[in-house]
Amino acid sequence: MLLRGGVPPVARSKATARGMVELHADADQIEAILRHYQVDARIDGGLLGPNVIRFHLRLNGRSEATLACIDALTPEIARALGRPSCRLRTRDGVVFLEVPRLPPPANALLFGDLSARAGEPPADTAILGLIGDGRPLLWRLSNPAISHVLVYGAQGCGKTTLLQALALSLAQVQPARRWRLVLLGTRDEFASLAALPHTWGHSTSREAAIGWLVRLTTELERRLAERQGHPTIEPLPRVLVLVDEAASLAALGGVTVRVALARLLAQGPDAGLHVAAATAEPDALGHLVPAFPLRVVGQSPSSVDWKCGQFSTVADGVEPVRFRAAWVSPRDVALTIARWQRRRPRVAAREVAESESQLVPEMILSRRVRCRA
Incomplete structure (x- = not known):
């Protein structure tokens, strides 16, 4: 997997x-x-x-x-x-x-170095980071067994940065006609990614993020109905939905957010919709946590051996893998935008x-x- x-x-x-x-x-x-x-x-x-x-x-x-x-x-x-x-x-x-x-944070893995080491990943694949021996750890979104990912951990462990790196690694090699991004932030954490040609939606407040989740459920229904009525139609672009502070959105939006997330997690892969969410309080998501087949936990910054962007995978039936996520700078995003424009x-x-x-x-x-x- x-x-x-x-x-x-x-x-x-x-x-x-x-x-x-x-x-x-x-x-x-x-x-x-x-x-x-x-x-x-x-x-x-x-x-x-x-x-x-x-x-x-x-x-x-x-x-x-x-x-x-x-x-x-x-x-x-x-x-x-x-x-x-x-x-x-x-x-x-x-x-x-x-x-x-x-300057990047101390001891950070630069996104440019990660891209150089990983090379060009296969289709429909994002780069999670580097494992201990220097090889890339890849996330194949088209694999139904790991179609969604939940990133959790203490404040400051690098959850949002990992989401940014996932989106940028996908946008680097996948054209916008094949992959789109929906960036659901509560502040301006995804502001630099908003200029990518792949970006379909972008929010900077909790209210706007909740509105986009509702809109995505409507898109899910439309795609499923279109697929059922025209099974041979050319597939629509796949969509990676980044959700930061998922627990706070669920607390504010209540049943509306929980139902929207549950539908996207259950039926999204069949319609080409994938979710990558981050939270510091996974317990607040309750029954939604097991719906994420791939879970990634960040190392606490208070740990003695802490390094910037240190994570470990948690997947059912799979041995945990420790890896380092990359730090994304606005200039990495600018390079990707310039590459597609050229x-x-x-x-x-x-x-x-x-x-x-x-x-x-x-x-x-x-x-x-x-x-x-």
């Missing part, structure tokens, strides 16, 4: 090369925002430093109004890049955006970019980038 290995570990990419790819992905996001607001400027190069990234801007005409417009957009640019802030600066006649680099045909990308309702940055072929160690 749980796939271990299958793909031998591959060498890690060099940190400098990875930083250059990330720099280009961030530059694409910045230029998309500038184009969207019709700012007559483009990125002409960049400097990758140990703590900050500087994106050099070329302003056509270099008017004060253009500078003021870019300065007003810095909060939105920072949000798009997943940074707390960024600032517009001028030095020696050069205008540049200065963006801080965010796979689109150039003509199609230009046509969509002309629409005011879309942000599809084109590839920048003339950008000059320097790297400082």
